[in-house]
Amino acid sequence: MKASIGGYARARSIEHALSLFAEADGAGRYLAGGQSLVAALNLGASAGDMLVDISGIEALRGVRIEGDRLVIGALTRHSEIERNDLVARHVPLLAKAAPLIAHDAIRNRGTIGGSLSHADPAAEYPACAVALDAIFNLEGPNGRRDVAASEFFKGLFETDRAEDEILTAVSVPVAQAGERHAILELTRRSGDYALAGLAIVVRGDRHRIGAFGLGDRPLLCEGAMAALDRGDVDAAATAIADDVDPMSDIQASADYRRHLAGVVLRRLAAELGVAR
Amino acid sequence: MTDTFRNRIDLEMTVNGEPIELTVPAARHLIDLLRTDLGLTGSHAGCEHGVCGACTVIVDGETVRGCLTLAAQLQGAEIWTVEGLTESGAIADLQKAFVERNALQCGFCTPGMLASAKVLIERDAVPSREGIREHMSGNYCRCTGYEAIVDAIETTLRGRAGGDAR
Numbered sequence: 409m410k411a412s413i414g415g416y417a418r419a420r421s422i423e424h425a426l427s428l429f430a431e432a433d434g435a436g437r438y439l440a441g442g443q444s445l446v447a448a449l450n451l452g453a454s455a456g457d458m459l460v461d462i463s464g465i466e467a468l469r470g471v472r473i474e475g476d477r478l479v480i481g482a483l484t485r486h487s488e489i490e491r492n493d494l495v496a497r498h499v500p501l502l503a504k505a506a507p508l509i510a511h512d513a514i515r516n517r518g519t520i521g522g523s524l525s526h527a528d529p530a531a532e533y534p535a536c537a538v539a540l541d542a543i544f545n546l547e548g549p550n551g552r553r554d555v556a557a558s559e560f561f562k563g564l565f566e567t568d569r570a571e572d573e574i575l576t577a578v579s580v581p582v583a584q585a586g587e588r589h590a591i592l593e594l595t596r597r598s599g600d601y602a603l604a605g606l607a608i609v610v611r612g613d614r615h616r617i618g619a620f621g622l623g624d625r626p627l628l629c630e631g632a633m634a635a636l637d638r639g640d641v642d643a644a645a646t647a648i649a650d651d652v653d654p655m656s657d658i659q660a661s662a663d664y665r666r667h668l669a670g671v672v673l674r675r676l677a678a679e680l681g682v683a684r
Numbered sequence: 685m686t687d688t689f690r691n692r693i694d695l696e697m698t699v700n701g702e703p704i705e706l707t708v709p710a711a712r713h714l715i716d717l718l719r720t721d722l723g724l725t726g727s728h729a730g731c732e733h734g735v736c737g738a739c740t741v742i743v744d745g746e747t748v749r750g751c752l753t754l755a756a757q758l759q760g761a762e763i764w765t766v767e768g769l770t771e772s773g774a775i776a777d778l779q780k781a782f783v784e785r786n787a788l789q790c791g792f793c794t795p796g797m798l799a800s801a802k803v804l805i806e807r808d809a810v811p812s813r814e815g816i817r818e819h820m821s822g823n824y825c826r827c828t829g830y831e832a833i834v835d836a837i838e839t840t841l842r843g844r845a846g847g848d849a850r
Contacts, residue, residue, distance in 0.1 A: 409732060410711065410713070410716070410732075411711040411713070411754075412711060413691075413710055413711045414689070414691075415689030415690060415691050415710060416689060416690055416691070416693060416710035416711075416754070416756045417688045417689045417690065418756075418759075428688055428689070431688060431689070432689065439754070439757075442752060442753065442754060442757065443734065443749075443752055446713075446734075446751075446752045446753070446754060447733045447734050447752055449711075450713075450732050450733050450751065450752075451733055458689050459710070459754075459756075461756070461757060463757060487746070510734075510822065511737070511821060511822025511823075512747055512800065512803065512819060512822060513737070513740050513746075513747040513748050513749050513800065513822055514734060514749060514752070514822070516746040516747060516748055517748055517749070517752065517753060597821065598817075598818055598821040599821050599822055
């Protein structure tokens with residue numbers, strides 16, 4: 409199908425984008441890389457939107473160190489995350505996650521801010537952000553605010569971001585010495601959305617696990633985390649079945665996804681050398 | 685319609701080496717701009733939601749999905765399609781390998797396959813067959829079973845690396 413939209417405007421700055429959005433009088437929608445939004449428009453999920461194109465806003469670009477955090481501009485494309493030296497050195501989880509997203513042609517256009525705002529529960533970045541304890545910078549008509557990843561995702565494609573707010577950047581603590589990151593997902597075909605996936609951050613002797621494809625939003629798996637902290641992989645594989653809350657759909661049943669969560673956990677624990 | 689929001693967009697871009705100017709509806713996808721407005725029907729519109737890869741073309745040196753890219757976002761872009769790539773000879777060896785190995789049957793996926801493979805064969809490294817499959821995983825073919833496509837790309841890669849082209 410073809411997309412049906414109400415109008416299109418190119419924003420020059422964040423301020424300009426906010427004023428365009430207000431002018432759209434309730435029909436506004438921010439457009440970045442378009443790799444989820446344009447697909448949704450093509451499927452007729454939305455029509456008549458007034459698109460505010462933020463993809464040309466310079467202030468939303470770039471990856472930089474600020475103190476002990478890496479700040480990633482919202483417009484950073486997946487292919488840039490794959491290749492960026494600062495990301496590879498300081499947040500290897502994202503460098504490992506990016507190649508798992510869809511395919512080359514989509515990674516060349518899709519942006520990290522777009523993926524996080526879209527909040528597909530089977531997408532990689534939201535679960536990584538939860539595992540990394542990331543903070544999202546938002547800017548709207550009432551000013552700027554920061555939201556922790558763990559507070560940001562509210563449900564299926566639902567976030568704490570108000571419709572007129574722009575997610576401007578993601579701020580992630582840089583990896584400490586000895587910190588390890590790993591991500592694994594199971595898919596029917598390479599590049600598909602995950603049937604089940606986990607992102608793990610090992611900081612000191614503490615584990616943080618973000619799950620994707622295993623609920624209506626990315627989930628922090630606290631039961632499995634506590635078990636891995638004790639080095640008990642069996643207990644973690646049991647606990648994760650209660651940490652996650654998968655849905656059944658055409659791809660896989662909830663039971664199968666719950667089973668896969670344990671499989672993924674065991675494989676990642678082996679990769680990270682967690683004691684049994 | 686306000687002055688700021690438009691439903692028709694003026695664009696300047698370069699397509700297959702030729703500068704063009706045109707005005708398109710705001711919802712026009714790149715693939716439809718190419719096929720409908722410019723008559724470049726070599727690139728195909730398949731699933732129209734980013735899954736099949738038939739509409740893959742090259743924008744500013746990188747592959748994109750023609751069906752997931754709004755033309756309005758491509759002011760100033762440099763676009764190459766199978767027509768331009770054929771005329772310039774940039775992928776003549778790849779096309780020859782596709783023909784010799786019967787790496788196509790109905791041909792619907794082929795222009796997208798060639799665009800995706802072009803990026804791969806221009807990289808320095810020669811990937812494994814698994815690496816070729818991974819790179820091409822976003823392009824569906826319902827005829828060949830992929831083996832011949834991987835063969836053709838591998839042959840081209842070896843040829844370019846100066847190795848034995850089987």
